[in-house]
Amino acid sequence: MLKGVFPVEKFNTIPTPFYYYDVDLLQETLDFAKTEADKYSFHLHYAVKANANPRILSIISGYGMGADCVSGGEIQAALDAGFPAQKIVFAGVGKADWEINLGLDHDIFCFNIESAAELAIINELATAKGKIASIALRINPEVDAHTHIKITTGMKENKFGINLSMVGQVLEELKTLKNVRLIGIHSHIGSQITDMSAFRNLAIRFNEIQDELEEMGVVVEHINFGGGLGVDYYHPNHIPTPAFDNYFAVFHKLLRIRPGQQVHFEPGRSITAQCGSLISKVLYIKEGEVKKFAILDAGFTELLRPAMYDAYHRMENISNDDPVEIYDVVGPICESSDVFGKDVELNKAHRGDLIALRSAGAYGEVMASQYNCRSLPKAYFSDTL
Numbered sequence: 001m002l003k004g005v006f007p008v009e010k011f012n013t014i015p016t017p018f019y020y021y022d023v024d025l026l027q028e029t030l031d032f033a034k035t036e037a038d039k040y041s042f043h044l045h046y047a048v049k050a051n052a053n054p055r056i057l058s059i060i061s062g063y064g065m066g067a068d069c070v071s072g073g074e075i076q077a078a079l080d081a082g083f084p085a086q087k088i089v090f091a092g093v094g095k096a097d098w099e100i101n102l103g104l105d106h107d108i109f110c111f112n113i114e115s116a117a118e119l120a121i122i123n124e125l126a127t128a129k130g131k132i133a134s135i136a137l138r139i140n141p142e143v144d145a146h147t148h149i150k151i152t153t154g155m156k157e158n159k160f161g162i163n164l165s166m167v168g169q170v171l172e173e174l175k176t177l178k179n180v181r182l183i184g185i186h187s188h189i190g191s192q193i194t195d196m197s198a199f200r201n202l203a204i205r206f207n208e209i210q211d212e213l214e215e216m217g218v219v220v221e222h223i224n225f226g227g228g229l230g231v232d233y234y235h236p237n238h239i240p241t242p243a244f245d246n247y248f249a250v251f252h253k254l255l256r257i258r259p260g261q262q263v264h265f266e267p268g269r270s271i272t273a274q275c276g277s278l279i280s281k282v283l284y285i286k287e288g289e290v291k292k293f294a295i296l297d298a299g300f301t302e303l304l305r306p307a308m309y310d311a312y313h314r315m316e317n318i319s320n321d322d323p324v325e326i327y328d329v330v331g332p333i334c335e336s337s338d339v340f341g342k343d344v345e346l347n348k349a350h351r352g353d354l355i356a357l358r359s360a361g362a363y364g365e366v367m368a369s370q371y372n373c374r375s376l377p378k379a380y381f382s383d384t385l
Ligand SMILES: *Cc1c(COP(=O)(O)O)cnc(C)c1O
Pocket: 047, 049, 050, 068, 070, 091, 092, 188, 190, 191, 192, 226, 227, 228, 229, 266, 267, 268, 269, 270
């Protein structure tokens, strides 16, 4: 069984469960993303919600990327980590007044607007400060992302974004608002998208949308395609970096950009997923009538994705190479959804063995909770261990 490379000796001295980040892999991923985007002068804003660990954020900001934030707390975290305010975009369907004011005070690059109601409030708050807020309209392009229903966002009748049929109306309203300036159009159709045809459809749809906008006399300075590029959860050792080359090439090939127009992206998962693992210890092996359970000291309080999205994470026994056996791998939380995987192949597990849950660098540590009065997991880094 091919396994990732982990400093198991050092792990044995650290209380479990904890997150472990491979800094070399993060940097390799960032290099790849940046190189491929730079080929076409595309702009990147890292989606902070995927992983807001301060060390991770500061490594990413070191690559000159911007940040995509969905709360005031994330804006503050991005600023603290060195992301320039002029490269921060702020999205989210429910921006509170204080969050909008924080963005206005720092003159962030752009507010991505999700409703006409929000637009009016941003105009009002900007007026009170004597400022002009730069905004982009988040449009639902009605492109199917072919991904999990709980992470699909670009279809009609979704709480996110503005439906295509209502864009004209919002543009009319914009004309009456003096303290907002339309600089872009935005979309984010979903997450963990591995089928490039969804991105092809998105690029083509945006050509049509741009044509329609132009008929209404609107040409924007930038187009933002959000995030969504998927990673290979099944083969983190063979395919550690996502297909940034194919991804950006699709947009370069299909998109008809207007003169001087910029193209932006907001990758989250694709940047951080593969560099992180949740390291946990086997507490008990419970022999059932037909099943065998490996009970870990980590549960959905540390890694929520399997319980929340039925997500798959590859698991490896990194303590021994005994012949493989089949387990249901579960956590200690008092909920029957606290299961990491059923019929999982692991090298025979014993009490005290370390189990690595792979590809946990995105939507892992950030979603941890203290349910059952547990402590939040700590994070360790390959270069400072
Ligand atoms: C979540 C989110 C992203 C990042 O999505 P990934 O699938 O992690 O790349 C980008 N933009 C917006 C608006 C988001 O909500």
